[in-house]
Amino acid sequence: MTKPDSLFSISPVARALVSATQALPQLLRAFRTGEGVAWSAYGSDMIESQGDFNRPWLVNLFGAEFLPAIPDVHQRLLADPPARVVDVACGVGWAAIAIAKSYPKVSVDGFDPDESSIDEARRLAKESGVDDRVRFEVRDGEDVGKEGPYDLAVVVEAIHDVSRPVEILAAIREGLAPSGVLLVADERVADAFTAPGDDVERFMYAASVLVCLPGGLAEQPSAATGTVMRAGTFRDYATKAGFRDVEVLPFEPGFLRFYRLTP
Numbered sequence: 707m708t709k710p711d712s713l714f715s716i717s718p719v720a721r722a723l724v725s726a727t728q729a730l731p732q733l734l735r736a737f738r739t740g741e742g743v744a745w746s747a748y749g750s751d752m753i754e755s756q757g758d759f760n761r762p763w764l765v766n767l768f769g770a771e772f773l774p775a776i777p778d779v780h781q782r783l784l785a786d787p788p789a790r791v792v793d794v795a796c797g798v799g800w801a802a803i804a805i806a807k808s809y810p811k812v813s814v815d816g817f818d819p820d821e822s823s824i825d826e827a828r829r830l831a832k833e834s835g836v837d838d839r840v841r842f843e844v845r846d847g848e849d850v851g852k853e854g855p856y857d858l859a860v861v862v863e864a865i866h867d868v869s870r871p872v873e874i875l876a877a878i879r880e881g882l883a884p885s886g887v888l889l890v891a892d893e894r895v896a897d898a899f900t901a902p903g904d905d906v907e908r909f910m911y912a913a914s915v916l917v918c919l920p921g922g923l924a925e926q927p928s929a930a931t932g933t934v935m936r937a938g939t940f941r942d943y944a945t946k947a948g949f950r951d952v953e954v955l956p957f958e959p960g961f962l963r964f965y966r967l968t969p
C-alpha cells in the first residue's frame with residue numbers, strides 16, 4: 707500500500723496562513739464580540755489551499771485504496787442499480803471527484819453553502835471529465851435528508867467546522883439508504899489534552915483560533931467545536947444524531963482519522 711504521508715502535502719498550509727492574516731481585522735473583532743468569521747471571508751486562497759491540502763490523498767488513495775478496503779461499500783459502489791453518493795461540505799469537491807473517477811457507475815452530489823467553492827468544484831469536475839455524474843450545489847448540509855436515499859455519504863475535514871454538527875449528522879442519517887454508510891474524516895487529535903500538547907495539538911489549536919472556531923461561530927446557535935474535535939466529542943455528536951455505531955477505520959492520511967458510522 708502507498709504510504710499516505712508521502713502523498714500528503716504540507717505546502718498549502720503556508721497559503722492558508724497568509725489568507726488567515728488577511729482576515730485578522732475581522733478575527734480581532736470576532737474575538738471581542740463572539741460573532742465569528744464566515745469561511746467565505748478568508749477568500750479564494752483559503753478555499754483553494756484547503757482543496758490542495760487533501761487533494762493528494764483523495765485523488766491517489768481514497769477511491770483507489772481506502773474504499774476498496776471496505777468490502778460492503780466497495781461492492782455497493784460497483785453494483786447495479788448504480789449507487790448514489792453524497793459529499794457533504796464538499797469544498798472544491800475532490801472527494802466527490804475521486805469517488806466518481808474510481809467508480810464509473812455512481813452518481814455523486816456535492817453540497818456546500820460556499821458559492822466560490824462550488825464554482826471551483828464544478829470547474830474541477832469538468833476538467834476531470836466527471837461532470838456528467840457529479841452534481842455540485844450551493845446547499846447547506848442539513849438539506850441532505852431531503853435528497854436521499856444515498857448508499858454512501860462522506861464528510862471530509864468539516865464536521866468540526868460546521869455550526870450544528872449534530873443536526874448535519876442527523877440529516878445525513880435521514881438521507882442514507884437502510885444499508886447506507888457514512889464515512890467521516892476529521893482531525894486525528896489526542897483523546898485528551900495533556901500539557902504542553904504535542905506538535906499536532908499545537909498546530910490544530912492554531913488552526914482553530916485562526917479559522918475553524920470563528921468559522922463555526924459565524925452561524926448561531928453554534929456547537930463551537932473548533933479544529934480540536936476529539937474522538938469522544940465526535941462519538942457524542944454521532945450518538946445524539948441517532949447513529950448506532952461509530953467505528954474507527956485503519957486509514958490515517960495526513961492528520962486525519964477515519965470514522966465509519968452505521969445508521
Ligand SMILES: C[S@@+](CC[C@H](N)C(=O)[O-])C[C@H]1O[C@@H](n2cnc3c(N)ncnc32)[C@H](O)[C@@H]1O
Pocket residue numbers: 745756757760794795796797798799817818819820823845846847848861862863864867868869
Ligand atoms: C475545511 S473545509 C473542508 C472542505 C472539503 N471537504 C475538503 O476536505 O477540502 C469545511 C467546509 O465546510 C463547509 N461548511 C460549513 N458549514 C456548512 C454547512 N452548514 N453545511 C455544509 N457545509 C458547510 C464550508 O463551506 C467548507 O467548505
